[in-house]
Amino acid sequence: MEILVNESLAQSKTGQSAKKYLLPFILVTGLFFLWGMAHNLDSILIPHLKKACNLTNSQSALVDTSVFFAYFIMAIPSGFLLKRFGYKHCIIIGLLVFAGGAYLFVPAANNLSYEIFLLALFIIGCGLAILETTANPYAAVLGSPATAGRRLNLAASFNGLAAMVAPIVGANFILSGKEYSKDALAAMQETERLHYFMDEASSVKLPYVILGTVLLLVAIAFLFVKLPEVGQQPEHVENSNFFSVWKYRNLSFGVVAQFFYVGAQVCITSFFIRMAQQGANVDEKTAGYYLGIYGFLFMLGRFVGTFLLRFLSSRKLLILFTAFALLLCLAAILGEGMSVVYALGSIGFFMSIMFPTIFALGIEGLGDQTKAASSWLIMSIVGGAILPYGMGSLIDYAGDSIQIGYIVPLVCFVVVLAYGWRGGGVSDE
Known part of the structure; x- marks a missing residue:
């Protein structure tokens, strides 16, 4: 009888634990999709900003340089932030930094400034680095260690889903389908040419404002949702x-x-x-x-x-x-x-x-x-x-x-x- 009671208690605790981790895991899985959207929208931004800002191919590739260099710079600081503030607060910090970069697309487009676009992308990259450094290990510890690999694979599949969704979103809401040759641009009056560039640049504003707003809402959700306290095991590396x-x-x-x-x-x-x-x-x-x-x-x-x-x-x-x-x-x-x-x-x-x-x-x-x-x-x-x-x-x-x-x-x-x-x-x- 005592054995049956103990088994029932163990099963009850397992069920309660699974329920406790479900909502946090859903929220964390959403992060994988969000940073996947950011990365895969870059593939749309490169040809688009090349048109809007009249760039060379090497200049347009600075979109990637800005984002991935931010990852390189933030690799070690992100680890320190995680140790200092823990999973929940680091996720919120990452989301807010990510959102700040997204909103910066508005003044970048209004001023037709590629430099501000690159700054916005660098800030987004910093936010993504914080999120990835935090969300990957957190997804792993939200549940039994025996199923950590499955949880990570499931969460990562939403990153793959974003690789499919982001180009479709970008094609519909960012790309205009209008493109002129150098000769055609040269033949335009200056006001007409500037109007074309401004229209192209402006198309990025709505998608990134929506993205920034979604990020803020997710940050608020993390702020008010009680996340389970899971032990961190920071290791000092000599x-x-x-x-x-x-x-x-x-x-x-x-x-x-x-x-x-x-x-x-x-x-x-x-x-x-x-x-x-x-x-x-x-x-x-x-x-x-x-x-x-x-x-x-x-x-x-x-x-x-x-x-x-x-x-x-x-x-x-x-x-x-x-x-x-x-x-x-x-x-x-x-x-x-x-x-x-x-x-x-x-x-x-x-x-x-x-x-x-x-x-x-x-x-x-x-x-x-x-x-x-x-x-x-x-x-x-x-x-x-x-x-x-x-x-x-x-x-x-x-x-x-x-x-x-x-x-x-x-x-x-x-x-x-x-x-x-x-x-x-x-x-x-």
Whole structure:
């Protein structure tokens, strides 16, 4: 009888615990969708602001530089904020910073100032860095440790959903479908040309004001919702350990591979619309919808990749998917017409598993040095700030040939493939 009572009490506590964590987990999962929207709207902003602010390709790529450099700068401060203020308050801080950057799009558009746009994006990047640093571990601890991986995968799937939704939203509410050649712009009267630029810039205001308002409402929800107190387990990382992990080849090569992977992903999406316009002669709105299909395939690839891991090792899956991505990138460079768009869209499916797989291989077998290794792998996302600018510069140098520019992600995939082939799962002591 006593055993049955104890079992009943245990089941009751489990049920109560699940209910206690449900609403907080729903709110945290919403954060994954919101920062996914911000990232994937950048792929719309790059071609759009190129028109509105009359930019070169390399200048337009500073959108990525602003956001991902903010991640690099905020990597360590975000950790300090989490230790100082805890999960709840850090999430609220991140949301408010994110919202502040979104609202800054209004004066940027009103003044037709690319510099203010870049400042707004940098501030958004700072907010995203705080949110990601906080929300990922919080989702992991909201429940049983045995199901932490499933919770993170579920939350991350909403990030993939945003990759599909954001381009469709951007195509409908930001992209105008109007684009003039340099000669046509030069032939316009100055007032007419300025009116065109102002109209293009103004289209970003409503979506970002709505985004900022949603962020404020979510911040208020977090403020008033009682979140369960879950123990944080901050670990101090010795400076010696922080740098000594570079002796492990799977980590040092993994940091390089992650740098190039993130750069490849950002390059492909940032110039996707212009590639579709130039390579397949589709209008920018239609190109935006195809970018949404890319996002759908990216999300699908995560589910398929997770399933295939039952039969293949992480290293073999990375080799297989990277080889296909490399071939598709080559097809996009050499192809013509809609084959270019189909090749680019399909790359999303094969890129989907690269970040988590490289991450897992990079920290494999490192034991108590895993925290230091993880920090290096997170910092390597600065590739998303550097390589798209290099790609934009190459496109400008090649006379605005977008297809030539895709040599940059092609080289990135070669590096990732080399890591899968020679660097994954092997450490040198």
